[in-house]
Structures are given as structure tokens and as C-alpha cells.
Amino acid sequence: MSQARFITFEGGEGTGKSTQSKLLAQNLKAAGIGCIETREPGGSNFAEAIRQIILDPSTPDHGPLSEALLFSAARVDHLEKTIRPALEDGNWVLCDRFADSTRAYQGAAGGLQTNMLLQLERLVIANTPPNLTLILDLDVTRAFDRVAKRKKDQQAEANACDDAYERRNQEFHEALRQGFLAIAQAEPERCVVIDAEPEQPHIAEQIWQCVHERLLKE
Numbered sequence: 001m002s003q004a005r006f007i008t009f010e011g012g013e014g015t016g017k018s019t020q021s022k023l024l025a026q027n028l029k030a031a032g033i034g035c036i037e038t039r040e041p042g043g044s045n046f047a048e049a050i051r052q053i054i055l056d057p058s059t060p061d062h063g064p065l066s067e068a069l070l071f072s073a074a075r076v077d078h079l080e081k082t083i084r085p086a087l088e089d090g091n092w093v094l095c096d097r098f099a100d101s102t103r104a105y106q107g108a109a110g111g112l113q114t115n116m117l118l119q120l121e122r123l124v125i126a127n128t129p130p131n132l133t134l135i136l137d138l139d140v141t142r143a144f145d146r147v148a149k150r151k152k153d154q155q156a157e158a159n160a161c162d163d164a165y166e167r168r169n170q171e172f173h174e175a176l177r178q179g180f181l182a183i184a185q186a187e188p189e190r191c192v193v194i195d196a197e198p199e200q201p202h203i204a205e206q207i208w209q210c211v212h213e214r215l216l217k218e
């Protein structure tokens, strides 16, 4: 029985993180490895309540510091109630977004200082850093096209997707992308950049190989 591992998926909107998290969960289960899928903001009752507040389109105007603190409060609860208990039970945890999203959205793109965010992160995630972070990277224009297509395909749910974050401009999303790439460069032992341009099955294969090499090989 392999040791339980914590894997996070990161990247901008439209990069396919959620789909890849599901596909990795299927691959792990097929290999006999128990896992849970979770997401941020959210993943526990209190954190889901905070998610509603942060993503409420009727109150879109909040600064990066308020956001970083709210995402962090949600993360503390998510770790306590969902992530750590699952790992202690021997299940792998796959999380769609985690602390690198705060570094990229509120830091690189939002303007908060990296040192301050790193201090906050140490306090929040303490002894539970991810074993592996998969950063899905995609050209910003391509990502916008995908988000637009997804909204068209889900007409009925279009309003639900139209949150304050997806309406941010190209410059913001470019800063975000560079922010994620900088994290990968600074922490190569934890992070792997995955090209999100190819078809989903191809990306899933890349991810499975990476998980195998980094976490399943002796």
C-alpha cells in the first residue's frame, strides 16, 4: 500500500483542471489507490459557505488582501475537516486549486507581496504542503475561447459561471499565467508544468506518467 499523497491542480480558467482531476482519480482507483477529489475555494461546509461569499456576483468589489484572508480562512477549515482526515485514512487527495492560486491571483496578478503571502501560507498549510502540484498551462487567448465555449454549451448555467473572476481582463490573466510559471520555476521539486493545449486524453496520460514517476516509483 503506497503512502497517501496530496496532489493539487493549478492554472488559469479554461485550462481543464477539473477534468484532469477527475481523470487522475479514475486512473488511481483503477490502480487500486483510494482517493478523494476536492476543490478550493470550498471542500468543507464552512469553506463552501465562504466560497459563496467570495464568488457572489452582487458584491464583486473586494481587494486582494480581503480575498487572500478569506481564501486562507476557507483553506484552514478545508485542511482540518477534509484534507488531513482523508490523508490520515490512507486516501490520496486531489485538490482543484490550493495555495498557489492565492500566490498567483492575489499575489502575481493582484499585487500582494510574495513574502507576506508566503508567511500567511506557512501559517495556513503548516505541515500539509502538496506532494505534487500540476500546473496546467495554456495560452491566455486559447483559455478565453474555451471558457466562452463552455458557457455557450451550458446556457442554463451561464449565470453561475459569470462570476467576478472570469470577467477580469487579458492583462490580469497574463500576469496570472506568468505567476504560476514562476512558482513552478521556483519549486521544481514540487511543481510540474503540464501543457494544456493537447486533447484531454493526451494530457491525462502525461499526468499519469508524471504521478507514476514522482510518487509511485520506489
Ligand code: TYD
Pocket (backbone or CB within 6 Å): 012, 013, 014, 040, 041, 055, 067, 071, 096, 097, 098, 099, 100, 101, 102, 103, 105, 106, 163, 165, 166
Ligand atoms: P471557480 O468557479 O472554482 O473557478 P475555476 O473553475 O477556474 O477553479 O472559482 C474560483 C475562483 O477563485 C477562480 O477565479 C480562482 C479564484 N481563486 C483565487 O483568486 N484565490 C485562491 O486562493 C483560490 C483558491 C481561488
